[in-house]
Amino acid sequence: MIKAEQPTFVPGNTRCFTELNRNRLLGTTVYRVAPKGSLLFWEGDLSDKLFYIKNGRVKLTKSTEEGKELVLYMYQAGDLIGHADLFTRTRHSFSAEVLEKSEIGVIDYKSLEELICQHGDFAIDFMKWMGVHHRITQTKFRDLMMYGKPGALSSTLIRLANTYGEVQENGWILITKKMTHTDLANMIGATRESVNRMLRDLRKQDVLDMTAGKMMIKDLSHLQHMCRCELCPVEICRI
Structure with missing residues (x-):
């Protein structure tokens, strides 16, 4: 055969x-x-x-x-x-x-x-x-409209993970593209200062971390909960 x-x-x-x-x-x-x-x-x-x-x-x-x-x-x-x-x-x-x-x-x-x-x-x-x-x-x-700026940011981080993410051995996801706080602010229609504050809160909650200037997602499920993630296919949930 x-x-x-x-x-x-x-x-x-x-x-x-x-x-x-x-x-x-x-x-x-x-x-x-x-x-x-x-x-x-x-x-x-x-x-x-x-x-x-x-x-x-x-x-x-x-x-x-x-x-x-x-x-x-x-x-x-x-x-x-x-x-x-x-x-x-x-x-x-x-x-x-x-x-x-x-x-x-x-x-x-x-x-x-x-x-x-x-x-x-x-x-x-x-x-x-x-x-x-x-x-x-x-x-x-x-x-962008349904769950406020924290929901929009968490959704954007999930999309970045689907587009540029690399899963590490411990299950964390490294976003390989460097994104400035201004870049993220422009993606969700927020100010850079508000993005700084939201990212700082996520780091305090041990959801997110930074390594060599790149973002590391440690708790994807937390981000999914924040934006009421509907688990869209990857070709839809992308940046």
Whole structure:
């Protein structure tokens, strides 16, 4: 009996595409190098493209009337970025800033529409990606609004653990990406001072610790209780 080949792990939110449809999608992609600090698009720009991160990281931000920045998404290699409402020409609700030198693929909506019209199975996979995209948005807004700033912070720490966490031998989770208190404040719409205070409280409760400038989660269940965690799948509960 011939054993079936093990599927290759695909990073990012394009895992909802089959290998065939993922290759179809990436076959229409034009790649370019984006330097650190550059913008893929501004809030208010016409949304007529999708962007695929081959390598690197990109953050999506929303500006408030007071000029403050709220970080809503942190994308990495394998992620597809853009508005999911393909057939209506809208404008971007967020700005996309490149966090490190990245290789970005640009997918024109016209090419995407042709794939959807020509291949029914591709259209189904694209709808799956749209569903994941909307669920991430819904859960993030739920976490930001329902359980106050402590709940929003605990949810963000859980998402960081799912995205960048490494489980240690003692069961603790090391978040391998260094995050400043300002970064965390921008992710939950709080001040840096309030984040300092909440993190200090978590360290006093032995829920969190710092090692070499990186956060170590010692009691994940405590964070889950604080934000009424619904145990969403990892592809949804991510930063």
